[in-house]
Amino acid sequence: xxxxxxxxKKDLLFLLFVISVYSGSGxxxxxxxxxxxxxxxxxxxxxIIVATLEQESAQAKFNQTNAxxxxxxxxxxxxxxxxxxxxxxxxxxxxxxxxxxxxxxxxLNNPAATQNFMTKAEWNQPIINMDILYAxxxxxxxxDMYAFKTRRTKEYLTYEVQKAYAQLQLSHQxxxxxxxxxxxxxxxxxxxxxxxxxxxxxKSDVLQVQVQVATTETKLAEAKSNVRNVSDYLSLLMxxxxxxxYKVESMEKNQVQDIKSEVSEERADxxxxxxALSAQESMxxxxxxxxxxxxNAFANYMFNDKSAFGFGANAYLVGAQFSWNIFSxxxxxxxxxxxxxxxxxxxxxxxxxxxxxxxxxxKTIRQLDDTNIALQQQELSINQATEALRILQxxxxxxxxxxxDLLHSQTLxxxxxxxxxxxxxxxxxxxxxxxxxxxxxxx
Numbered sequence: 021x022x023x024x025x026x027x028x029k030k031d032l033l034f035l036l037f038v039i040s041v042y043s044g045s046g047x048x049x050x051x052x053x054x055x056x057x058x059x060x061x062x063x064x065x066x067x068i069i070v071a072t073l074e075q076e077s078a079q080a081k082f083n084q085t086n087a088x089x090x091x092x093x094x095x096x097x098x099x100x101x102x103x104x105x106x107x108x109x110x111x112x113x114x115x116x117x118x119x120x121x122x123x124x125x126x127x128l129n130n131p132a133a134t135q136n137f138m139t140k141a142e143w144n145q146p147i148i149n150m151d152i153l154y155a156x157x158x159x160x161x162x163x164d165m166y167a168f169k170t171r172r173t174k175e176y177l178t179y180e181v182q183k184a185y186a187q188l189q190l191s192h193q194x195x196x197x198x199x200x201x202x203x204x205x206x207x208x209x210x211x212x213x214x215x216x217x218x219x220x221x222x223k224s225d226v227l228q229v230q231v232q233v234a235t236t237e238t239k240l241a242e243a244k245s246n247v248r249n250v251s252d253y254l255s256l257l258m259x260x261x262x263x264x265x266y267k268v269e270s271m272e273k274n275q276v277q278d279i280k281s282e283v284s285e286e287r288a289d290x291x292x293x294x295x296a297l298s299a300q301e302s303m304x305x306x307x308x309x310x311x312x313x314x315x316n317a318f319a320n321y322m323f324n325d326k327s328a329f330g331f332g333a334n335a336y337l338v339g340a341q342f343s344w345n346i347f348s349x350x351x352x353x354x355x356x357x358x359x360x361x362x363x364x365x366x367x368x369x370x371x372x373x374x375x376x377x378x379x380x381x382x383k384t385i386r387q388l389d390d391t392n393i394a395l396q397q398q399e400l401s402i403n404q405a406t407e408a409l410r411i412l413q414x415x416x417x418x419x420x421x422x423x424x425d426l427l428h429s430q431t432l433x434x435x436x437x438x439x440x441x442x443x444x445x446x447x448x449x450x451x452x453x454x455x456x457x458x459x460x461x462x463x
């Protein structure tokens with residue numbers, strides 16, 4: 021009985037250990053650098069994987085157009101039986117087995133069931149098909165389009181990771197500010213409570229401090245939850261499982277390089293649309309050239325026998341076909357009209373996208389200037405608020421100011437520090453967006 025209790029106790033301890041390890045694994049804290057996060061996103065993000073698959077699919081469609089140069093070869097085996105007079109006589113001709121008796125009118129009109137087993141090899145070789153050549157060219161331009169689309173997706177994910185990383189930096193900094201503020205307010209509460217117990221202050225002063233402490237604790241809990249939320253979002257971008265809390269580098273002001281005032285024509289999404297335009301132009305040419313004659317060669321070699329798996333009589337057929345579809349209704353004409361309208365639509369979309377991007381760039385440049393000014397002003401505000409708090413703290417220690425004055429000053433310092441962190445976040449993300457808008461493609 022005693023041994024059984026010991027074993028049950030061991031099992032319980034082991035179970036508690038497993039639960040604690042499992043619970044702790046979801047709250048692991050991992051160090052993460054921005055470059056590592058961006059590289060992981062480019063490798064594992066689902067959007068990039070989908071874009072890459074689309075590019076590979078376009079490449080596979082282009083490879084299908086190799087048929088314009090390569091022959092088509094087919095081998096078949098056919099077993100047939102008939103008492104149709106024409107087919108029965110034809111089977112015997114193909115088998116090279118016609119005899120004098122086969123010309124008996126009674127047998128010609130009422131043949132017995134006749135079998136034929138045919139093994140056939142067919143070969144078709146395209147020679148001149150100008151419309152398919154231009155369709156092949158369009159397929160190749162589609163490959164380029166998806167390649168640029170994949171590149172732009174990578175650029176966007178790089179920017180999105182940079183923005184999420186800055187958001188996580190801001191969240192960690194907010195936690196630090198609120199932690200510091202909470203400690204200061206707790207010290208104020210202790211001092212206020214000591215004075216209340218000595219009869220120097222009223223109960224309302226203590227309650228006011230308690231309210232501020234509770235409010236700060238609530239904000240701190242929200243900031244910590246935001247750290248977990250942004251960490252989960254970063255995991256999603258990197259294609260990793262959610263759960264870990266990422267410890268990131270401290271937030272600093274990024275250096276401003278040469279700012280471009282115009283959106284480059286070489287941006288990947290613009291080049292993708294240009295490739296789409298080229299593909300549409302090639303398809304228009306393909307449709308026009310479909311009216312031209314086509315020349316293709318063909319050949320077949322066959323065995324015909326009255327017995328299964330027999331290879332008695334053999335024969336071949338070789339030839340070339342010149343075909344010209346002179347008129348096919350109005351479908352070809354209106355297909356070209358439709359393609360031209362789609363081409364014009366894509367041109368308009370490209371022009372609008374360029375204008376919209378230029379407008380966004382101008383707005384972002386102005387926003388960067390505004391956030392830079394706000395950042396400088398925030399630095400001054402923090403210094404002024406900190407000095408005011410120091411003076412009020414000294415006067416509070418001497419009993420010359422009220423508790424509410426001190427609490428207001430402490431809250432103001434915390435708010436100015438949070439505003440500075442927000443302004444720094446806004447500056448860095450605006451700069452990152454500016455770089456995203458002006459990125460060029462080397463391909």
